[in-house]
Amino acid sequence: MSTDYPVISRYRLRRRVQFYETDTAGIVHFSWFYRYxxxxxxxLWRAAGLSIAxxxxxxxxxxxAASFDFFKPLRFEDEFEVELTIAEISKKAxxxxxxxxxxxxxxxxxxxTVACVRKxxxxxxxxxxxxxxxxxxxxxxxxxxxxx
Amino acid sequence: MSTDYPVISRYRLRRRVQFYETDTAGIVHFSWFYRYxxxxxxxLWRAAGLSIAxxxxxxxxxxxAASFDFFKPLRFEDEFEVELTIAEISKKAxxxxxxxxxxxxxxxxxxxTVACVRKxxxxxxxxxxxxxxxxxxxxxxxxxxxxx
Amino acid sequence: MSTDYPVISRYRLRRRVQFYETDTAGIVHFSWFYRYxxxxxxxLWRAAGLSIAxxxxxxxxxxxAASFDFFKPLRFEDEFEVELTIAEISKKAxxxxxxxxxxxxxxxxxxxTVACVRKxxxxxxxxxxxxxxxxxxxxxxxxxxxxx
Amino acid sequence: MSTDYPVISRYRLRRRVQFYETDTAGIVHFSWFYRYxxxxxxxLWRAAGLSIAxxxxxxxxxxxAASFDFFKPLRFEDEFEVELTIAEISKKAxxxxxxxxxxxxxxxxxxxTVACVRKxxxxxxxxxxxxxxxxxxxxxxxxxxxxx
Numbered sequence: 001m002s003t004d005y006p007v008i009s010r011y012r013l014r015r016r017v018q019f020y021e022t023d024t025a026g027i028v029h030f031s032w033f034y035r036y037x038x039x040x041x042x043x044l045w046r047a048a049g050l051s052i053a054x055x056x057x058x059x060x061x062x063x064x065a066a067s068f069d070f071f072k073p074l075r076f077e078d079e080f081e082v083e084l085t086i087a088e089i090s091k092k093a094x095x096x097x098x099x100x101x102x103x104x105x106x107x108x109x110x111x112x113t114v115a116c117v118r119k120x121x122x123x124x125x126x127x128x129x130x131x132x133x134x135x136x137x138x139x140x141x142x143x144x145x146x147x148x
Numbered sequence: 149m150s151t152d153y154p155v156i157s158r159y160r161l162r163r164r165v166q167f168y169e170t171d172t173a174g175i176v177h178f179s180w181f182y183r184y185x186x187x188x189x190x191x192l193w194r195a196a197g198l199s200i201a202x203x204x205x206x207x208x209x210x211x212x213a214a215s216f217d218f219f220k221p222l223r224f225e226d227e228f229e230v231e232l233t234i235a236e237i238s239k240k241a242x243x244x245x246x247x248x249x250x251x252x253x254x255x256x257x258x259x260x261t262v263a264c265v266r267k268x269x270x271x272x273x274x275x276x277x278x279x280x281x282x283x284x285x286x287x288x289x290x291x292x293x294x295x296x
Numbered sequence: 297m298s299t300d301y302p303v304i305s306r307y308r309l310r311r312r313v314q315f316y317e318t319d320t321a322g323i324v325h326f327s328w329f330y331r332y333x334x335x336x337x338x339x340l341w342r343a344a345g346l347s348i349a350x351x352x353x354x355x356x357x358x359x360x361a362a363s364f365d366f367f368k369p370l371r372f373e374d375e376f377e378v379e380l381t382i383a384e385i386s387k388k389a390x391x392x393x394x395x396x397x398x399x400x401x402x403x404x405x406x407x408x409t410v411a412c413v414r415k416x417x418x419x420x421x422x423x424x425x426x427x428x429x430x431x432x433x434x435x436x437x438x439x440x441x442x443x444x
Numbered sequence: 445m446s447t448d449y450p451v452i453s454r455y456r457l458r459r460r461v462q463f464y465e466t467d468t469a470g471i472v473h474f475s476w477f478y479r480y481x482x483x484x485x486x487x488l489w490r491a492a493g494l495s496i497a498x499x500x501x502x503x504x505x506x507x508x509a510a511s512f513d514f515f516k517p518l519r520f521e522d523e524f525e526v527e528l529t530i531a532e533i534s535k536k537a538x539x540x541x542x543x544x545x546x547x548x549x550x551x552x553x554x555x556x557t558v559a560c561v562r563k564x565x566x567x568x569x570x571x572x573x574x575x576x577x578x579x580x581x582x583x584x585x586x587x588x589x590x591x592x
Contacts, residue, residue: 019486019497020325020479024201024318024372030211031186031316034179035464042463042521053172053463053520056418063178067215073273076320076497077486119173122352125221167338167349168331168475170468172520177464183316190315190373201315201372204566224349224468225338270500320497321563326507327478334475349468359474363511369569415469421517 009141011044013082017074027073034066037098037110040084048137059128061114064093068110078102085141091129092116094138157289159192161230165222175221182214185246185258188232196285207276209262212241216258226250233289239277240264242286305437307340309378313370323369330362333394333406336380344433355424357410360389364406374398381437387425388412390434453585455488457526461518471517478510481542481554484528492581503572505558508537512554522546529585535573536560538582 015036023029045052052061074080080102088095098110117125163184171177193200200209222228228250236243246258265273311332319325341348348357370376376398384391394406413421459480467473489496496505518524524546532539542554561569 018479018483019319020327020482022320023315024320024322025208025210026320027210029316030214031179031182034182035462038179038464039462046521051521055519060173062173062175062221063218065215065217066178067213069213070211073210075499077490077495166331166335167467168334168473171463172466172468172470174468179464183314186316187314194373199373203371223351225342225347321504321506323506326510327475327482330475330478356469358469358471358517359514361511361513362474363509365509366507369506 005049005137006047007137007139008044008048008086009139010083010085011040011047013040013043013084015039015080015082017076017078017080019076022076027075028078030068030070033068033070033100033108033110034112036082036100037066037068037084037096037112038063040082040098041096041112041114044084044086050134050137058119059131060117060119060125061094062117062125063112064115065113066111068108070108072102072105072107074100074102074107080107086138087111087140089130089135089138089140092127094130153197153285154195155285155287156192156196156234157287158231158233159188159195161188161191161232163187163228163230165224165226165228167224170224175223176226178216178218181216181218181248181256181258182260184230184248185214185216185232185244185260186211188230188246189244189260189262192232192234198282198285206267207279208265208267208273209242210265210273211260212263213261214259216256218256220250220253220255222248222250222255228255234286235259235288237278237283237286237288240275242278301345301433302343303433303435304340304344304382305435306379306381307336307343309336309339309380311335311376311378313372313374313376315372318372323371324374326364326366329364329366329396329404329406330408332378332396333362333364333380333392333408334359336378336394337392337408337410340380340382346430346433354415355427356413356415356421357390358413358421359408360411361409362407364404366404368398368401368403370396370398370403376403382434383407383436385426385431385434385436388423390426449493449581450491451581451583452488452492452530453583454527454529455484455491457484457487457528459483459524459526461520461522461524463520466520471519472522474512474514477512477514477544477552477554478556480526480544481510481512481528481540481556482507484526484542485540485556485558488528488530494578494581502563503575504561504563504569505538506561506569507556508559509557510555512552514552516546516549516551518544518546518551524551530582531555531584533574533579533582533584536571538574 083099096112100108116130118128231247244260248256264278266276379395392408396404412426414424527543537559540556544552560574562572
């Protein structure tokens with residue numbers, strides 16, 4: 001019944017581009033940015049003492065929308081940061097913003113919305129309220145989300 | 149100097165979900181939808197008699213923005229369609245819309261913008277006009293892009 | 297209670313290289329060959345009237361060994377074939393061979409062994425016999441597995 | 445003309461399973477182990493002061509063979525180690541061994557052979573000797589490669 005836990009509103013993930021993330025154009029394939037954003041999300045949850053997908057969970061957090069604007073390419077072995085912030089928490093959904101930054105320069109800018117659903121074997125997922133023990137760990141980040 | 153070539157405004161790609169595209173939630177990982185959309189784009193270019201990335205090309209078409217709204221999950225071995233339409237062609241960019249449809253039901257809805265760039269070894273990519281021999285093969289799709 | 301079903305010993309999958317499968321060296325990343333081999337395996341199961349991972353299955357077929365020798369690169373938009381053959385079926389395992397062939401030339405040669413396991417929620421997977429209704433659909437391919 | 449550089453024979457990479465690496469069986473898809481092994485290889489090269497694929501390189505190191513035996517599954521958020529050792533260096537090739545270890549237990553065991561090739565635009569890759577400034581940084585690991 002502990003009420004001691006971190007309350008989290010942002011997370012900075014440091015990451016290096018792997019070879020298999022690049023494509024024949026010599027840059028990171030754009031599909032990877034969505035994975036980078038999700039990596040930061042899951043690290044943010046861990047920083048809050050949570051797993052977004054613990055074994056045998058009855059709820060889940062499928063993605064309902066995700067977008068990126070791409071400004072600069074990333075290349076093999078580049079080091080970069082994913083700066084993830086919580087932009088909004090509603091009863092049933094969480095909205096994040098992500099900035100991908102390399103050497104202080106903004107490389108890409110993303111948005112991600114996830115919804116809480118109840119999972120029952122063999123049945124469609126149905127929308128449900130985010131449990132208090134999860135939503136209480138998160139707080140909306142104050143602007144400016146990032147200095148860039 | 150042939151002026152005989154197909155002019156293309158839409159493409160329908162039929163596809164089956166592969167095992168490695170699913171995740172531990174039992175559904176296709178959302179990052180794959182961006183790849184599905186790009187698969188359809190490249191097939192659309194081939195249908196127009198073009199390759200988006202021929203060997204030793206001096207121009208390229210990096211992605212400048214991509215988004216998806218997700219409505220339903222896809223699962224292992226599901227068959228689905230990617231309905232890609234050309235929404236806009238400007239001097240230096242092409243904008244597509246994509247509908248992911250399974251059994252007549254809309255699963256996800258995406259947008260993709262790509263820009264034409266000049267590539268020079270060791271130099272940053274710079275924006276350039278889409279060559280006529282490419283833009284002349286494409287035409288904006290008339291609404292409604294899809295019946296769904 | 298039908299005893300009418302196809303008995304399968306080999307499968308030929310025709311496939312085109314997708315952009316996201318290539319890397320900054322301009323060729324298909326080697327990790328993709330293992331996925332190509334598995335795609336052919338799952339298509340072989342479907343040709344036998346089976347799914348290797350139906351919903352709510354109590355058994356599964358994890359990979360216990362996989363290898364490839366690589367002879368030639370594949371590049372963006374290359375068309376190629378995966379020629380998969382069943383090399384051995386034992387009580388609890390199936391062993392496949394795969395040849396990746398482009399324009400009649402062998403590109404890579406692979407092997408894959410999968411084992412049948414019982415899956416119980418929250419417990420380790422345990423080895424089990426392949427059910428008759430599965431093993432009866434497969435037959436070892438007669439040599440030569442491929443002419444190349 | 446410095447002769448001061450590290451000479452490397454093994455590398456231990458610590459890594460966490462990402463969500464997109466899992467599949468609908470609830471475990472890491474086997475294709476990822478080959479990527480984990482390569483990640484460790486590239487980190488080993490960096491530890492030796494090298495990049496395996498620097499910009500505008502005239503040589504490259506394509507994979508000529510790779511294999512894994514799989515003993516235990518990995519799951520979402522598992523932490524594990526890739527213990528990579530140099531097993532052999534010949535004039536034109538390097539052979540590695542990899543152990544994937546979680547909580548002291550061997551999860552998988554892999555092998556990887558890469559060859560040095562000369563790259564010329566528009567021409568097939570041709571085998572060539574590994575340059576001294578590369579081979580001098582590596583040394584064969586003394587057995588036992590790993591205690592497990």
